[in-house]
Amino acid sequence: MSAHVVLKQITERFTSVIQRTDVPEDGRLFVYVEPQALRELCRYVFRVLDARYVISIGLDDRPISGKFLVAHDFAFDKEHVLCSILSYLSGNPPRVDSISDVVPAANWAEREFRDLVGIEPVGHPYPKRLVLPDGWPDGVHPLRRDYPWDAVPAGYDESRTFDFDDPPEGCVVVPFGPFHPTLDEPAHFRLFVDGETVRGCEYRGFMVHRAIEKLGDSVLTYNEIPMAAERICGICGCVHNVAYAQAVEQAAAVTPPPRARYIRTIMLEIERLHSHLLWVGLGCHILGFDTLFMQCFRIREPIMWIAEKISGNRKTYALCLVGGVRWNITPALRSELMGVLAKLEQEWRPVVDAVAGDRNIQKRTRGVGVADAALVKSAGLIGPVARAAGVDIDARRDHPYAAYGDVEFKVITQEGGDVWSRLLVRALEVFESIRIVRQCLDHLPEGPLQATIQDELPPGRVGLSSVEAPRGESHHFVITGENNRPRRWRVRAPTYQNLQGVPAMIKDQQIADMTISLGSIDPCFSCTDRMEIIDVRSGAHRVYTQSELLQLTRGQTRTP
Amino acid sequence: METSLAVRVLSGGMNIALVLALAPLCEGILRKVTAKVQSRQGPPVWQPYYDLLKLLGKEDMESGESPAMQRFASWLSLAAILTVAVLVPMGTIPPMSGAADAYLLIYLLTLCGISTMLAGLAAGSTYSLVGMSREMMSLMTLEPLLAVAVIIGVVHVRSLRLEAVLDGSPYAQAGVPLAGILMFGVAILAFQALVGRLPFDIAEAETELMEGSLIEYSGPKLALFKFTQMAKLVVYGALVVSLFFPWGSGLPAPLNLVSLLVKLVLLVLVVTLVAATHARYRIDQAIRYYGGLLGASLVALLLALYGY
Numbered sequence: 001m002s003a004h005v006v007l008k009q010i011t012e013r014f015t016s017v018i019q020r021t022d023v024p025e026d027g028r029l030f031v032y033v034e035p036q037a038l039r040e041l042c043r044y045v046f047r048v049l050d051a052r053y054v055i056s057i058g059l060d061d062r063p064i065s066g067k068f069l070v071a072h073d074f075a076f077d078k079e080h081v082l083c084s085i086l087s088y089l090s091g092n093p094p095r096v097d098s099i100s101d102v103v104p105a106a107n108w109a110e111r112e113f114r115d116l117v118g119i120e121p122v123g124h125p126y127p128k129r130l131v132l133p134d135g136w137p138d139g140v141h142p143l144r145r146d147y148p149w150d151a152v153p154a155g156y157d158e159s160r161t162f163d164f165d166d167p168p169e170g171c172v173v174v175p176f177g178p179f180h181p182t183l184d185e186p187a188h189f190r191l192f193v194d195g196e197t198v199r200g201c202e203y204r205g206f207m208v209h210r211a212i213e214k215l216g217d218s219v220l221t222y223n224e225i226p227m228a229a230e231r232i233c234g235i236c237g238c239v240h241n242v243a244y245a246q247a248v249e250q251a252a253a254v255t256p257p258p259r260a261r262y263i264r265t266i267m268l269e270i271e272r273l274h275s276h277l278l279w280v281g282l283g284c285h286i287l288g289f290d291t292l293f294m295q296c297f298r299i300r301e302p303i304m305w306i307a308e309k310i311s312g313n314r315k316t317y318a319l320c321l322v323g324g325v326r327w328n329i330t331p332a333l334r335s336e337l338m339g340v341l342a343k344l345e346q347e348w349r350p351v352v353d354a355v356a357g358d359r360n361i362q363k364r365t366r367g368v369g370v371a372d373a374a375l376v377k378s379a380g381l382i383g384p385v386a387r388a389a390g391v392d393i394d395a396r397r398d399h400p401y402a403a404y405g406d407v408e409f410k411v412i413t414q415e416g417g418d419v420w421s422r423l424l425v426r427a428l429e430v431f432e433s434i435r436i437v438r439q440c441l442d443h444l445p446e447g448p449l450q451a452t453i454q455d456e457l458p459p460g461r462v463g464l465s466s467v468e469a470p471r472g473e474s475h476h477f478v479i480t481g482e483n484n485r486p487r488r489w490r491v492r493a494p495t496y497q498n499l500q501g502v503p504a505m506i507k508d509q510q511i512a513d514m515t516i517s518l519g520s521i522d523p524c525f526s527c528t529d530r531m532e533i534i535d536v537r538s539g540a541h542r543v544y545t546q547s548e549l550l551q552l553t554r555g556q557t558r559t560p
Numbered sequence: 561m562e563t564s565l566a567v568r569v570l571s572g573g574m575n576i577a578l579v580l581a582l583a584p585l586c587e588g589i590l591r592k593v594t595a596k597v598q599s600r601q602g603p604p605v606w607q608p609y610y611d612l613l614k615l616l617g618k619e620d621m622e623s624g625e626s627p628a629m630q631r632f633a634s635w636l637s638l639a640a641i642l643t644v645a646v647l648v649p650m651g652t653i654p655p656m657s658g659a660a661d662a663y664l665l666i667y668l669l670t671l672c673g674i675s676t677m678l679a680g681l682a683a684g685s686t687y688s689l690v691g692m693s694r695e696m697m698s699l700m701t702l703e704p705l706l707a708v709a710v711i712i713g714v715v716h717v718r719s720l721r722l723e724a725v726l727d728g729s730p731y732a733q734a735g736v737p738l739a740g741i742l743m744f745g746v747a748i749l750a751f752q753a754l755v756g757r758l759p760f761d762i763a764e765a766e767t768e769l770m771e772g773s774l775i776e777y778s779g780p781k782l783a784l785f786k787f788t789q790m791a792k793l794v795v796y797g798a799l800v801v802s803l804f805f806p807w808g809s810g811l812p813a814p815l816n817l818v819s820l821l822v823k824l825v826l827l828v829l830v831v832t833l834v835a836a837t838h839a840r841y842r843i844d845q846a847i848r849y850y851g852g853l854l855g856a857s858l859v860a861l862l863l864a865l866y867g868y
Binding site: 172173174175180181182196284287288289290291293294295298358360361363364510511512513514515 | 759
């Protein structure tokens with residue numbers, strides 16, 4: 001019903017330019033429009049209908065329709081609708097009006113499809129290279145269909161360096177990263193610093209892009225992708241695994257059995273538990289409060305063990321296939337998990353009380369790294385960052401999936417919008433997660449774990465799936481395709497949006513607050529880059545050049 | 561009572577040996593207790609000795625803008641703190657304090673901080689420069705505290721001679737020694753910052769500045785700086801003990817040393833617990849804190865000047 005209400009609001013004003021609409025189920029809406037109206041429609045949806053920007057997707061659809069496709073995804077959280085506005089583009093190179101001036105949150109996503117698919121966002125306010133490495137030749141777009149998945153482009157120039165912006169007058173550049181002890185993953189912020197105050201910054205990331213999406217539409221098959229999807233992130237892998245499976249299920253109208261939906265919910269919440277405990281620990285470590293860091297990790301450990309008992313792994317549960325799950329929760333596991341939750345709840349309470357009463361921590365976090373509701377809206381910030389600013393969004397409640405429609409829980413919000421509020425949101429969400437898992441265990445339905453899928457999945461259908469990861473909404477966009485694999489699979493991890501809010505959050509702050517401000521979005525660069533780090537052991541007294549290292553990593557067929 | 565030169569030199573040497581031997585042990589105790597507070601096993605108490613040996617045995621890499629100055633800074637830091645050690649009473653025999661007066665002590669204490677600044681400046685990388693500027697800001701507000709403590713002693717005993725000053729002199733006043741008691745409070749509150757431990761390890765701040773001034777140092781040079789940090793805990797500890805808790809220093813030979821060690825270990829435990837239960841302050845918050853202490857210490861100085 002809700003999707004039809006939203007659709008009516010859109011068609012009232014844009015009848016003449018809408019080519020086709022599709023409402024496959026209550027919470028999904030697809031609108032195909034003329035490319036020249038795309039910008040105005042997005043402005044209307046974002047500004048007037050107050051939808052939340054999710055992601056933009058570019059697709060080389062030439063083998064099918066002879067055209068390129070661009071899609072802008074929006075979420076109507078109060079109406080419980082995920083909406084995709086799609087437009088076919090002709091011409092090569094294809095051009096489309098940029099929406100970044102009316103929807104600032106689309107800045108990165110448009111630059112990404114410019115880099116990878118070669119769709120030119122006309123009028124983009126900052127059309128700089130985002131994803132491709134420095135030496136990558138111009139005019140080569142790896143996500144195009146005619147570009148082989150394993151090709152190294154001719155003319156790759158290793159000596160080419162990135163053209164960084166000049167710092168504003170009176171500022172010195174403090175490089176933060178690519179490697180920094182608090183980042184743990186490569187990302188490069190060039191801070192423009194005046195004394196101890198940060199006046200601005202430039203971000204250069206995507207240093208270890210693994211091209212998982214390319215593999216997804218050229219090498220892997222439907223049921224192999226969950227394995228790759230899970231490896232997008234080392235902390236919230238299960239989220240991507242579930243989100244992908246759900247997107248395909250929605251596109252192909254496959255319904256997983258009830259027991260599978262409940263088990264998905266349980267594993268997602270187990271993941272949130274360990275992730276939040278990890279974050280509170282790391283946040284304290286960044287502030288130099290290592291005692292709480294160690295205690296958080298001690299409390300977290302039983303969660304890791306029970307996850308290993310259920311799935312065989314502390315992390316990377318390999319939970320989903322399209323249409324179901326692979327692991328059962330036996331009665332023995334169920335009672336053990338209940339015990340772990342009881343112990344966790346009992347141990348976590350004093351930690352939360354200690355943190356909430358600690359003036360020392362408040363001194364370092366109150367009023368620091370503020371992202372207010374206006375920034376949340378314009379940059380499309382999500383998850384604990386949004387909820388800490390009083391923006392009441394949570395994909396588990398707004399776009400129910402798995403078994404979240406059947407359980408009761410509170411969406412925790414705070415008003416401060418600062419690091420302190422984010423800390424509280426995460427600390428308190430732990431109790432809600434425990435509640436959710438308990439309810440699922442109490443009402444775990446009997447039945448099969450996997451739906452039977454007789455026929456091939458129909459090609460050309462679009463699926464959207466949002467899963468509330470510990471860091472915020474993780475969004476997957478899938479167009480089903482031929483050869484038992486999707487035509488396009490686009491992953492939008494929460495950090496992708498939240499990172500874009502960081503420059504505004506650290507502006508005019510002390511340099512000392514940079515790490516905790518960045519840390520407070522719980523950044524996950526591997527999600528953003530969609531990659532994994534391979535550790536190469538170097539020989540004694542040997543300095544490798546960049547190309548030698550590349551050779552080594554390419555020869556590496558398994559992680560050491 | 562005049563002590564012969566030979567005895568003085570011997571006692572100075574003993575102080576140096578004591579600091580060099582004791583400093584890693586104190587660090588080891590600190591690490592072990594921290595680990596216990598954090599529900600960890602923790603490294604063996606002897607680990608800091610192994611660490612220093614390992615670093616000393618490594619290749620002496622030269623990274624940074626001016627290697628000669630960097631080498632000098634690393635030696636200067638340890639030399640400065642050991643020279644202070646020679647002047648501070650540490651059990652057994654009276655130290656070489658007759659060879660110096662209170663002014664020299666204050667200068668030498670400042671020199672310790674300056675050597676760290678020099679290290680950051682000479683390395684010349686962005687992070688080391690930020691670390692250096694933070695070190696300088698703390699130095700300017702912290703060092704006067706110790707100076708004021710010593711000067712209060714000087715005012716009370718009306719002498720610049722160190723033997724007289726470094727023996728509970730802040731209390732050496734008829735009636736209730738108000739200035740001494742106030743300064744004692746200030747010194748205790750500032751001690752954590754003086755020895756550069758959490759929550760005041762701002763100039764190094766691993767998670768922000770990646771060790772700040774010391775970012776470009778490795779191997780033997782880093783060993784010297786690490787040794788200096790450990791020695792600081794012992795030497796500043798001994799200094800505070802001799803200024804504010806001298807009781808027991810007059811006991812016969814092994815007992816006075818034992819009493820010093822007990823007091824030092826107690827101080828180390830306090831430092832450990834404070835470090836394990838606090839998050840790091842930001843430089844502006846820390847400077848405000850130091851400023852408050854400085855104000856209190858100036859009040860103490862005024863009290864001392866007016867004979868309280």
